[in-house]
Amino acid sequence: MELAIDYTCPQCSRRMAVDLRTISPGRIRYCSHCKTPLVLSEEALHNFSHSLQQLPLG
Numbered sequence: 001m002e003l004a005i006d007y008t009c010p011q012c013s014r015r016m017a018v019d020l021r022t023i024s025p026g027r028i029r030y031c032s033h034c035k036t037p038l039v040l041s042e043e044a045l046h047n048f049s050h051s052l053q054q055l056p057l058g
């Protein structure tokens with residue numbers, strides 16, 4: 001299963017799913033559309049938490 005976090009562009013409101021494995025602390029993602037630095041929204045974290053709970057155990 002692949003884990004991704006949905007980043008939301010504050011400028012154009014586009015959503016981009018970023019593979020968790022490519023995320024590292026301090027690394028800034030940019031919107032592929034308008035090149036604005038992306039921010040993690042509360043909703044994105046909520047959705048990510050939800051997908052974590054759906055991971056099969058073991």
Ligand SMILES: [Zn+2]
Binds near residue numbers: 011012013014033
């Ligand atoms: Zn954008």
